[in-house]
Amino acid sequence: MNIALFGSTGRVGRELTSLLTEAGQPFQALVRSPEKLPPKSKVRIIKGNVRNAEDVHSTIEGCSTIISCLNTDGDDTLTAGMRNILTVANEFKIKRIITVGTAGILQARSEPSLYRFQSNESKRRSTRAAEEHARVYEMLLKSDLDWTIACPTYLPDGKLTKSYRCEAGFLPEDGTSISVQDTAHFVYTEWQKHHYPCTRVGLAY
Incomplete structure (x- = not known):
């Protein structure tokens, strides 16, 4: 059961690459700069x-x-790439996709009709990245794929604790951060366990 991985050289992608490699899981990774991804025995690099x-x-x-850990890249790469991914997934009749988004596209507890990035729950001045991730969410909603979006809040480098909170549709209450490593662990676990079909999942300690 091969995985197509996008964004493998990003922060979460690198950690997920390590988890997959340690588990002996074959995957195929699309990268612009192959030198950023160390050679691994069961990885096909494109x-x-x-x-x-x-x-x-x-x-x-x-x-x-399909697993996507793509970033926004400061432009529309995320949405342009997702359009290609969804088209090809449909061609190959692939149903399962897991992506990494942002807590900004979860619903606001104070104003449930709004995304967090549209409400006073968000502290970010710029909403550009969240808007890109929201467009991806809306694309997935309109698809017939079995999707899950991991939505971490503030994402520092840290440790793999395997101990964090998950909540469908909302950020766990008083959640302020989750490490890159634990975010990758959630994606890996969701790929294995499939607990959250067609759901945005808020992640925080």
Whole structure:
């Protein structure tokens, strides 16, 4: 059961790559700069760009699950890439996709009709990245895929504790942070256990 992995050289992606490798799980990774991803025995590295549909096709072919740890890159790479991913997933009849978003696209507890980034719960001055992630969420909502979006709050480098809180649709109360390592652990565990189909999941300590 191969995994097509996007964003493997990013912060969460690197940690997830390590977890998959330690477990002996084969996966195929699309990267713009292969030198950023150390050679690993069960990894097929595809050099390319998620904006290129042919590169996405090559990455997903032969896989049964898609995991995206893509960042926003300061432009529309995230949404442009997701359009390609969803098109190819449909072509190969792949149903399962797990992505990493942001706590900003969870519902606000104080104003449940709003995303957190639209409410006074968000402390960020810029909403550009959250808006990109919200567009991805809305694309997945309209798809017929079995999706899960991991939505971590403030994301420092830290330790793998395997002890954190998860809540469907909302950020766990008084949650202020979760490490990159534990975010990757949630994605890995969700791939194994499939606890949250078609759900945004807030992550925090």
